[in-house]
Amino acid sequence: MFVIYLSIRAIDLRKGLRALFLFQSLPTYFELFPRRLPSLYKRYLNENDRFFMELSPNLQRSFGSRIMNFLDYKEFQTREGLGLTTEMKLVISSAAVRITFGLRNYEFSLFHTIIIFPDEYYSNYSQQSVNGETSAAGVIVFSWNDLKYGNSIPDDSINLGYHEFAHALFLEHLMEPYNNSFKDHYREWLLFVKNNDKLGESVDKHIFRDYAATNEMEFFAVALENFFERPDHFKEGLPVLYVLMSKMLNQDLASS
Secondary structure (H helix, E strand, C coil): CHHHHHHHHCECHHHHHHHHHCCCCCCCCCECCCCCCCHHHHHHHHHHCHHHHCCCHHHHHHHHHHHHHHHHCCEEEECCCCCCCHHHHHHHHHHHHHHCCCCCCCCCCCCCEEEEECCCEEECCCCEEECEEEECCCEEEEEHHHHHHHHHCCCCCCCHHHHHHHHHHHHHHHCCCCCCHHHHHHHHHHHHHHHCCHHHHHHHCCCCCHHHHCCHHHHHHHHHHHHHHCHHHHHHHCHHHHHHHHHHHCCCCCCC
């Protein structure tokens, strides 16, 4: 009975066992005991999250398990009288899981606190009004109204969730002392961007919005927004850069 249970519950069990016997790396989505997504959470994602809806049942289980693990290790706080809701936690956690869905390391363990403001807020750190921030001290801050706006138009290449978690992803791997696939591909990406003036080209050709040319970190965050919201447009305009990001994230969303 236990073997039957494992066969039903485990994700990529056959591939996982084969990897263990051959001393290979485990499959990206392998989980022996995946966490079960509560029915309320699953219903919300099925009604509001196109990425989740288009996954196979097996990958939906992996996505849901990753959401539960992410939520377990993050403290959510709100400001200015805003009440914390299940929707807020799901919108934020699903953005984090989505951009790391091709990676084994998806929990953003460097970051422990997520703060949500109702709207744009004044940042003591940058001394200006902002709608989001990511700090190496382990805190990510969002404006809820801007998060909702980003999700309401799925193909405008403006998504605060993707943007801030792109910064978090960069910082997480930058502070990792060991090399990994993401870091190797990021170096390749950055060298190509610098050597070919992709910041200027992306804006001049109207592939990315002007904010992408601010610096390399913002360029990466804006590129990631485009990768998930307008992958075909990204691939057509900057094909080499798209392929490098696809390798970095171990995902390929372009229809071609």
